[in-house]
Amino acid sequence: MGSAYRSVANNRYSAINASSNPGPAVSACIIAFNEADRIGECLASLAFCDEIVVVDSFSTDATADIARAAGARVLQRPFDGFRSQKAFAVEQARHDWVLCLDADERVGDALRDSIDAARASGFSAAAGYRFARLDHYFGRFLRHGNAYPDRVLRLFDRRRGGWRGSREVHEAASVDGPVRTLAGDLIHYPYRSFEQQLAKTQRYARMMAEHEFARGKRASLAKLVLSPAWRFWRGFVLRGGFRDGWHGLVYAYVRANYVRQKTIMLWLLQNGQPVAAPAPSDLSTG
Numbered sequence: 001m002g003s004a005y006r007s008v009a010n011n012r013y014s015a016i017n018a019s020s021n022p023g024p025a026v027s028a029c030i031i032a033f034n035e036a037d038r039i040g041e042c043l044a045s046l047a048f049c050d051e052i053v054v055v056d057s058f059s060t061d062a063t064a065d066i067a068r069a070a071g072a073r074v075l076q077r078p079f080d081g082f083r084s085q086k087a088f089a090v091e092q093a094r095h096d097w098v099l100c101l102d103a104d105e106r107v108g109d110a111l112r113d114s115i116d117a118a119r120a121s122g123f124s125a126a127a128g129y130r131f132a133r134l135d136h137y138f139g140r141f142l143r144h145g146n147a148y149p150d151r152v153l154r155l156f157d158r159r160r161g162g163w164r165g166s167r168e169v170h171e172a173a174s175v176d177g178p179v180r181t182l183a184g185d186l187i188h189y190p191y192r193s194f195e196q197q198l199a200k201t202q203r204y205a206r207m208m209a210e211h212e213f214a215r216g217k218r219a220s221l222a223k224l225v226l227s228p229a230w231r232f233w234r235g236f237v238l239r240g241g242f243r244d245g246w247h248g249l250v251y252a253y254v255r256a257n258y259v260r261q262k263t264i265m266l267w268l269l270q271n272g273q274p275v276a277a278p279a280p281s282d283l284s285t286g
C-alpha cells in the first residue's frame with residue numbers, strides 16, 4: 001500500500017512548487033506519527049497547496065519516507081503535545097496563510113473548491129476560515145449527533161493567530177479578526193479499530209483531566225453521574241445521532257464514556273490519587 005501511495009502522491013505533487021492557483025500562497029501543515037497507511041491520501045488531497053510541511057515525531061514506520069517521496073518537507077520533532085506540535089509546524093511554513101491537517105484527514109473536493117474560491121479573492125473576507133469535519137466511523141460517515149458538523153478553524157493567516165493557549169489536547173486555533181465558514185467537508189478517518197478508539201479516548205480523557213485540574217477545575221459526584229448521561233442524551237437524541245443507526249449509537253456511548261472517564265480522573269486527582277501508571281523508575285524492585 002505504501003508504494004501505491006507514493007505513486008499517487010508523486011503524480012499529484014508534480015506541480016506543487018509551480019502552482020498556478022491565483023491568490024496568496026498557502027502552506028499545508030501536518031503533524032504525524034506512524035501514519036504510513038494514511039498519510040499518502042492526506043498529502044494527495046493537498047496537491048493544490050504551494051508547499052507541504054510534515055512534522056513527524058520520529059515515526060518507526062515509513063511515514064517520513066512516504067511524505068518525502070510525495071514532495072513534502074519533513075521535519076523531525078519529539079512530541080510534547082498536540083498544540084505545541086501544530087504551532088511548531090505553522091512556524092516552519094514558508095507562507096503566512098496555512099492550512100492545518102492531521103494525517104488522518106483529507107480535504108474533500110467541495111472543500112477544496114471553496115478554499116480555491118476564497119483564495120482567488122485574496123482571502124479578503126476573513127483572518128481565518130472554518131469548515132465541517134466529517135467522521136468516517138467503522139464503515140459509515142456520521143452526519144448527525146455530536147459528530148457532525150464539528151466545524152474546525154484550520155485555514156488562517158498566521159500573522160493574526162494560530163494554535164494558542166495552554167491546552168495540549170482538543171486544541172483549537174484562533175485568530176484576531178473575522179472568521180468565515182466554507183462549504184465542503186474535511187474528511188476524517190479517526191480510528192483504525194475499536195480497540196484503538198478506546199485507547200485514544202482514554203488517553204485524551206487523562207490529558208483533559210490533568211489540564212482541568214491544573215487550572216483549578218474540580219469534579220463533583222453530581223457531574224460524575226449526570227454529565228455522561230447528558231452527553232449521550234444530547235448527541236443521540238436531541239441532535240439526532242440515532243439517524244446514523246447503530247454507528248451513531250456506538251459513537252454516542254463511547255463519547256459518553258469519555259466524559260465519564262475524564263470526570264472520574266479529575267475526581268481522583270483532586271483526591272490525591274494517581275490516574276496513570278508510574279514511570280518505571282518509580283516502581284519498587286523490592
